[in-house]
Amino acid sequence: MQSQTTEEHRCVLFQYVGSKKLLQKSHYCTFPAEGKQLQDEPTKEGQIRRGKSLASNQSKPSRSLSAPLRNARSSNNKTASPKYGKKKLPKALIVGVKKGGTRAVLEFIRIHPDVRAVGTEPHFFDRNYDRGLDWYRGLMPRTLDSQITMEKTPSYFVTREAPRRISSMSPDTKLIVVVRNPVTRAISDYTQTLSKRPDIPSFEELAFKNRSLGQVNTSWNAIRIGMYTLHLENWLQYFRLSQFHFVSGERLITDPAGELGRVQDFLGLKRVVTDKHFYFNKTKGFPCLKKPESSASPRCLGKSKGRTHVQIDRDVIEQLRDFYRPFNIRFYETVGQDFRWD
Numbered sequence: 001m002q003s004q005t006t007e008e009h010r011c012v013l014f015q016y017v018g019s020k021k022l023l024q025k026s027h028y029c030t031f032p033a034e035g036k037q038l039q040d041e042p043t044k045e046g047q048i049r050r051g052k053s054l055a056s057n058q059s060k061p062s063r064s065l066s067a068p069l070r071n072a073r074s075s076n077n078k079t080a081s082p083k084y085g086k087k088k089l090p091k092a093l094i095v096g097v098k099k100g101g102t103r104a105v106l107e108f109i110r111i112h113p114d115v116r117a118v119g120t121e122p123h124f125f126d127r128n129y130d131r132g133l134d135w136y137r138g139l140m141p142r143t144l145d146s147q148i149t150m151e152k153t154p155s156y157f158v159t160r161e162a163p164r165r166i167s168s169m170s171p172d173t174k175l176i177v178v179v180r181n182p183v184t185r186a187i188s189d190y191t192q193t194l195s196k197r198p199d200i201p202s203f204e205e206l207a208f209k210n211r212s213l214g215q216v217n218t219s220w221n222a223i224r225i226g227m228y229t230l231h232l233e234n235w236l237q238y239f240r241l242s243q244f245h246f247v248s249g250e251r252l253i254t255d256p257a258g259e260l261g262r263v264q265d266f267l268g269l270k271r272v273v274t275d276k277h278f279y280f281n282k283t284k285g286f287p288c289l290k291k292p293e294s295s296a297s298p299r300c301l302g303k304s305k306g307r308t309h310v311q312i313d314r315d316v317i318e319q320l321r322d323f324y325r326p327f328n329i330r331f332y333e334t335v336g337q338d339f340r341w342d
């Protein structure tokens with residue numbers, strides 16, 4: 001168990017994620033007013049839903065601060081007062097991919113004291129662009145000069161206009177993409193949709209235009225998202241490859257500290273998040289954050305992360321693996337990394 005300072009202990013809050021609680025970084029006790037705002041989730045229509053979870057759509061609002069916490073905040077923590085720090089546009093974005101492991105990366109990196117992040121997905125560069133940069137900046141937490149502001153919206157990776165828009169905000173933006181075997185990703189995506197709309201057609205029906213002819217339905221989003229190389233080509237018209245960091249969604253589960261080490265290096269941060277922060281939760285089947293000594297609460301991601309996937313016929317999986325192979329190879333060649341999906 002990693003030892004934490006008294007100040008960190010005082011500042012730990014919990015956010016409800018489904019029936020579980022997810023550690024809420026000290027930011028939310030240093031800036032409670034913002035913490036509230038950050039839990040507001042922009043809807044598709046661009047309105048703000050009040051009191052939504054940072055990590056899931058099923059959460060309850062955070063607990064209010066206890067009296068000792070309030071006192072500690074006002075007297076001890078240098079960043080406690082809302083007058084410290086400024087709302088700034090993000091320096092780094094987790095732009096994708098949907099179901100890649102983006103929530104895990106955001107929740108793990110925000111343990112770092114030099115990272116401040118918006119918990120909800122702002123969807124600024126896809127759905128809310130008309131609201132303007134001041135609206136977007138307004139969603140951000142206050143940051144000190146030494147801190148990096150971040151947000152994650154996985155749909156940016158497949159939004160044609162996103163690279164141009166992000167580059168016009170800042171051409172120096174650092175971009176993180178969490179990638180995962182595209183076949184597993186598609187099944188994960190479908191499993192999520194099915195959980196909300198149980199009456200949709202089967203995976204096979206949606207995945208193929210004509211299965212016996214081997215014609216894959218590339219207009220189905222669950223398939224299209226996994227053609228990573230095509231999306232990346234669009235981004236590379238606006239950003240250098242060195243501005244990207246690709247996280248392996250698979251290694252994020254088997255070696256979260258290793259992946260987070262590389263994310264910290266990419267962001268120019270000291271390696272503060274290490275293996276001391278993680279343990280493998282056998283019940284969840286995923287790595288979770290170790291809990292602070294002061295709490296007995298679990299710190300795993302919510303129920304919508306790590307669902308049991310719908311069972312798909314072996315042959316269907318093989319066909320899709322064959323379909324993705326050339327796209328994967330081109331992706332490996334472009335980024336200079338072999339993710340070993342084949």
Ligand SMILES: Nc1ncnc2c1ncn2[C@@H]1O[C@H](COP(=O)(O)OS(=O)(=O)O)[C@@H](OP(=O)(O)O)[C@H]1O
Nearest residue numbers: 098099100101102103104188286287301305306307
């Ligand atoms: N530590 C930990 N705990 C739980 N889940 C983890 C973790 N690390 C990675 N993952 C994988 O993250 C997958 C969800 O990806 P995203 O967070 O990108 O999904 S989303 O696009 O925001 O809906 C989710 O996908 P499914 O397993 O298909 O549910 C997980 O496999």
